[in-house]
Each structure stands twice: as structure tokens, then as C-alpha cells.
Amino acid sequence: MICVIVRAVPDLVEGLEIEERDVRPYRYIANELDEYAVEHAVSLKEKYNERVEVIGIASEDAYDEIDESLYMAIAKGVDKAYKVKIPKTTSYKIADALSDFLKKFDIILTGTLAVDEFYGVLGATIADKLDIPYVGGVRSIEIEGDSVIVKKELGGGAYLVLKVKKPALFGILSLEKPPRYVPISKLRSVMRSAEIEELKVKVEEDVLDVRFLEPPKPEVEFIDGDPEEVAEKLAEIIRGLIS
Amino acid sequence: MILVYAETFEGKISDVTFELLRKARELGDEIWTVVIGNAEIEGLGASDKVIHVEGERFNNPALHRYVLRKLIEKYKPKKILIGNTPIGIDLALGIMPTLVSCVDLDSKAKVVSYGGKVFVEVEFEGIYLINRGSFEPLKVDGEVEVEKVSIDVDKEIELLDVIKPEVDVDITKADVVVGVGRGAQNIVDLAEDLAESLGGVVGASRPLVDQGILPPSRQVGRSGRTISPKLYLALGISGAMEHVEGVKAKNVIAINKDRKAPIFRISRYGVVGDVEEIVPLLLERLR
Ligand SMILES: Cc1cc2nc3c(=O)[nH]c(=O)nc-3n(C[C@H](O)[C@H](O)[C@H](O)COP(=O)(O)OP(=O)(O)OC[C@H]3O[C@@H](n4cnc5c(N)ncnc54)[C@H](O)[C@@H]3O)c2cc1C
Numbered sequence: 001m002i003c004v005i006v007r008a009v010p011d012l013v014e015g016l017e018i019e020e021r022d023v024r025p026y027r028y029i030a031n032e033l034d035e036y037a038v039e040h041a042v043s044l045k046e047k048y049n050e051r052v053e054v055i056g057i058a059s060e061d062a063y064d065e066i067d068e069s070l071y072m073a074i075a076k077g078v079d080k081a082y083k084v085k086i087p088k089t090t091s092y093k094i095a096d097a098l099s100d101f102l103k104k105f106d107i108i109l110t111g112t113l114a115v116d117e118f119y120g121v122l123g124a125t126i127a128d129k130l131d132i133p134y135v136g137g138v139r140s141i142e143i144e145g146d147s148v149i150v151k152k153e154l155g156g157g158a159y160l161v162l163k164v165k166k167p168a169l170f171g172i173l174s175l176e177k178p179p180r181y182v183p184i185s186k187l188r189s190v191m192r193s194a195e196i197e198e199l200k201v202k203v204e205e206d207v208l209d210v211r212f213l214e215p216p217k218p219e220v221e222f223i224d225g226d227p228e229e230v231a232e233k234l235a236e237i238i239r240g241l242i243s
Numbered sequence: 244m245i246l247v248y249a250e251t252f253e254g255k256i257s258d259v260t261f262e263l264l265r266k267a268r269e270l271g272d273e274i275w276t277v278v279i280g281n282a283e284i285e286g287l288g289a290s291d292k293v294i295h296v297e298g299e300r301f302n303n304p305a306l307h308r309y310v311l312r313k314l315i316e317k318y319k320p321k322k323i324l325i326g327n328t329p330i331g332i333d334l335a336l337g338i339m340p341t342l343v344s345c346v347d348l349d350s351k352a353k354v355v356s357y358g359g360k361v362f363v364e365v366e367f368e369g370i371y372l373i374n375r376g377s378f379e380p381l382k383v384d385g386e387v388e389v390e391k392v393s394i395d396v397d398k399e400i401e402l403l404d405v406i407k408p409e410v411d412v413d414i415t416k417a418d419v420v421v422g423v424g425r426g427a428q429n430i431v432d433l434a435e436d437l438a439e440s441l442g443g444v445v446g447a448s449r450p451l452v453d454q455g456i457l458p459p460s461r462q463v464g465r466s467g468r469t470i471s472p473k474l475y476l477a478l479g480i481s482g483a484m485e486h487v488e489g490v491k492a493k494n495v496i497a498i499n500k501d502r503k504a505p506i507f508r509i510s511r512y513g514v515v516g517d518v519e520e521i522v523p524l525l526l527e528r529l530r
């Protein structure tokens with residue numbers, strides 16, 4: 001049985017409000033790499049007939065927003081969706097709270113990293129908590145008996161091919177083919193019929209001693225004007241730089 | 244004691260290791276560098292001691308996290324410095340707090356997060372996954388005490404194969420690179436033309452490679468290649484740390500519709516605007 005962990009993360013396109021002790025996103029979305037993990041899980045289901053469950057993790061202010069990606073996961077073929085609400089906390093506390101639920105799965109997938117993740121890596125932390133193998137940076141997965149064959153990215157198009165004994169947890173980094181397309185009508189019908197179960201586990205709070213800061217102002221020289229003017233100036237600069 | 248993880252692959256110590264040694268030296272504590280797998284121990288003279296965990300089996304980087312875990316339990320180092328690379332990222336552990344995307348550490352650790360849009364200062368001690376390029380390398384030749392240690396790992400992860408990349412174009416050698424990001428995914432053809440007219444090549448951010456729009460050989464960044472052209476023209480690229488780590492260009496010009504995009508922090512010139520509008524006009528003038 002396979003489980004995918006999906007986190008709600010700040011949508012960086014929409015911007016953030018940076019306060020000394022907090023970062024407030026204007027909007028949340030599902031972590032892109034977690035959505036890749038869903039894709040891999042669904043492929044495994046199609047190929048090996050594995051049951052796939054998904055668990056969404058979201059803070060209070062993203063708790064509704066995570067639903068869409070869970071419904072999307074179901075529309076893609078996931079068998080069951082759970083969700084869990086978290087306070088201000090860290091991967092370590094999430095791992096503590098979820099390990100009991102997760103121990104029944106023999107393949108657990110999640111994104112290698114999330115955009116707001118700097119204290120602990122969720123997948124690695126959960127794997128260590130469950131004392132099962134962890135490999136991150138994964139691009140492809142095949143099941144072979146009681147093992148899993150994965151391709152792990154080394155960068156620049158190089159890969160390690162690894163054989164890992166189940167149960168194991170993998171951090172997903174990429175896809176081998178583009179994500180599935182789900183028609184809106186299908187998503188709507190899933191939203192009407194499917195249910196997301198709230199997992200009743202208590203995730204402890206964990207507040208770090210952190211300060212969030214605006215990055216320094218860039219020392220860039222902005223080129224202003226209407227597009228024609230900008231193009232003209234840019235062309236001149238470029239010619240200068242490469243001659 | 245500070246433990247420095249010497250990243251090795253195919254018997255060679257990776258350059259990021261020497262960057263970590265520079266910082267470790269600055270911190271002033273005793274430094275033990277750990278080498279896992281069969282590797283030539285070279286340039287580690289900045290360490291007080293090298294712990295070498297040999298063995299054919301440990302040439303598999305996927306087992307290093309389990310060796311490291313045992314070493315931490317055995318020696319109880321206060322700080323562990325690791326390069327934030329495709330191999331290093333898997334050494335984030337559950338038994339000890341791990342800080343990801345760290346760019347400096349003194350009394351507080353500094354982190355770049357949220358795709359480069361937020362800087363974080365944190366009171367921290369544990370495992371530091373340090374971004375490449377954060378410190379000048381410190382490679383010191385000469386004798387250093389090597390202690391061989393044997394470690395048992397029960398996790399069954401077997402290395403079956405190493406796949407080497409197929410390289411169509413070597414973007415690391417180009418004088419001009421036109422980088423296309425998610426914001427420029429509709430104008431890759433124009434970017435190709437632009438690159439051609441400047442005698443350069445097209446590079447890409449990770450999402451474009453993931454979507455199969457461009458091959459992995461074109462990816463710039465942590466899990467791609469490092470480029471050092473005279474000019475890098477970044478089109479619709481946000482400038483996440485993972486990307487800019489691979490940009491060692493003399494001059495960067497960025498076009499992005501978000502004035503706050505982190506790419507502008509490494510740019511000499513910037514345009515806040517739509518690439519779909521500006522690039523065609525620019526191409527007309529440069530052809
Ligand atoms: C372990 C790991 C390794 C990674 N390795 C790499 C790597 O090697 N290389 C890499 O690039 N990434 C890497 N990443 C991913 C990285 O974190 C970012 O997600 C990625 O770089 C973002 O790519 P992007 O800037 O093209 O897309 P986005 O972040 O989506 O940014 C798109 C940008 O385009 C702008 N834009 C949109 N439309 C327009 C328009 N019409 N005109 C002008 N601007 C527009 C937006 O304002 C935005 O700034 C890695 C991530 C992980 C977790």
C-alpha cells in the first residue's frame with residue numbers, strides 16, 4: 001500500500017508579507033513536488049495495482065485550500081484522502097504525530113523539499129522516525145518484488161539507480177512525463193461525491209527562535225520606458241557587453 | 244568538535260567540501276572530516292583529523308546518511324557541515340535538527356528560503372546543509388591524521404548503476420546563455436533565435452526541463468550545471484537559490500514581471516516587464 005504526503009505551501013507568485021516572527025502568504029497552494037509524488041503513486045497504482053492513499057497537511061489558514069489538491073489526487077486515481085491540521089510546528093513534530101498512521105504503508109512518497117522548508121526535511125524525518133530507508137531526489141520508481149527500483153538525480157542529467165528494500169520512503173524531485181490532465185468536469189464530480197477524512201492526530205507545536213527578514217535591495221539598474229524604448233536600450237547594452 | 248562531511252563520488256572529493264572547511268576553520272573549533280567510501284584523501288589538510296569509513300558498499304552515496312547517523316551517535320559532534328547538493332540533501336536526518344539552504348553560520352545561522360524571497364536568521368545547532376558557493380574553498384595539501392572506522396549499516400539500499408548524462412550542447416562553455424524559466428515557457432523558440440543571434444545557447448530553469456520542454460543538459464543550477472558566460476540573459480526566471488547557485492556569469496540581465504523577483508539580486512540590469520512583449524522587440528533589434 002502506498003501513501004503520499006501533500007503539504008500546503010505559500011504561493012510565491014502571489015507574494016508574502018514578511019514580519020519579524022512570521023511570514024504570511026497571500027495564498028497557499030499544494031507543494032509542487034508533493035503533487036509530483038501523487039503522479040508517481042498513481043502510476044504505480046496503474047502498473048502494479050497498488051492501493052494509494054494521500055494525506056494532506058495544512059495549517060489553519062490553508063486548511064480549506066488543501067482540499068482542492070486532495071480532490072485532484074482522487075480524480076487522478078488515488079483511493080482515499082485524509083487531512084490533518086497542524087499548528088506552528090516543524091517536520092520533527094509532524095513526524096512524531098504521523099508515524100503511527102504511516103507505519104502500515106510499504107511505500108511512502110512526498111516531495112523532496114517544500115519552498116518554506118528550512119528546518120528539517122519532512123520525508124527524511126519521517127523515514128528516520130519509522131526507521132525505514134529514505135532516498136530523496138527521486139525521478140522514477142518501479143516495484144520489483146519486495147524492493148523498489150528508483151532513479152535518483154545527481155544533477156546535470158546523471159542518475160543513481162538504486163534498489164531499496166520495502167518499506168521505504170522516497171522524496172520526489174521530478175517526473176519522467178508531464179502530469180496527467182484532469183478535466184474540470186471530473187474534478188467537480190469528485191468534489192461532489194468523494195470525502196476527505198480528517199485524521200484525528202495531535203501535532204505538537206514547535207516554535208523556533210527565528211527572525212524573518214526582507215532580502216537586501218538588489219543593486220540592479222532597472223531599465224524603464226515603454227517596451228520599444230526598453231528593447232532599444234537593452235539591445236545597446238547587450239551589444240556592449242558581448243563585444 | 245565540528246564534523247565536516249566530505250562529499251565523494253566515484254572516489255573523488257567534491258569541491259563543496261573545501262568550502263565547508265573554510266567556514267569550519269573560521270569557527271575555530273576542532274575539525275574532523277568524514278570520508279565515506281573508497282576515495283583518495285586529498286586536500287583535507289585544514290582538518291585536524293579525517294575519519295575514513297572505507298568499503299566498496301559505501302561507494303553508494305545513498306548509504307551515507309546511515310553511516311553519518313552512526314558517527315553522530317558515536318562522536319556526538321555539535322555541528323555537522325554538509326554541502327546542500329543532490330547527494331547532501333539526503334543527509335538531512337531525523338535524529339538531529341537539520342537546517343536546509345544555509346548560507347552562513349556564526350552565533351546565528353542564516354538561511355535563504357521561500358524561493359529566495361525571505362532571509363531567515365535562526366538560533367541553531369545541528370546539521371547545516373550549506374549552499375554551494377557560500378564560502379571560498381580552502382584546499383590544503385599535506386599530512387593529516389586518518390583514523391579508519393568501520394560501521395555497520397542495516398538498511399538495504401543497493402547501488403545498481405550510475406547513469407551518465409547525454410550532452411547535446413555544453414552550456415558551461417558558452418559565452419552567452421539565454422535562460423528560459425517558467426515565465427518564458429511560451430517563447431522558447433524566440434529565446435533560441437535570440438541565443439543564436441548572440442552566438443550563444445539556451446539554458447533553462449528546472450521546471451522547463453521537468454516538463455520536457457528542454458533536455459536536462461540545459462538545466463542551470465544545483466541539480467543542473469554551473470555556467471560562467473560573459474552574459475546571462477534570464478527570461479521569466481524567479482531566481483530561486485537552487486537556480487542562481489549555477490550562475491557564475493560576469494553580467495546578468497533579467498526580464499521578469501515581478502519587481503521583487505530574487506533574480507534581480509544577481510543582475511546588473513533588469514527589466515520589469517513581460518518577456519512575451521519585450522523579447523520579440525529585442526530580437527528584431529539584435530538580428
Ligand atoms: C533539490 C532541488 C534542486 C533543484 N535544482 C534546481 C536547478 O538545478 N535549477 C533550477 O532552476 N531549479 C532547481 N530547483 C527548483 C527551484 O527551487 C525553483 O523551483 C525553480 O528554479 C523555479 O524555476 P522558474 O524560476 O523558472 O519558475 P518560477 O519560480 O515559477 O518563476 C517564474 C518567474 O517568471 C516570472 N514571469 C511569469 N510570467 C512572466 C512573463 N510573461 N514575463 C516575465 N516574467 C514572467 C514570474 O514573476 C516568476 O518570477 C530545485 C529544487 C529542489 C528542491
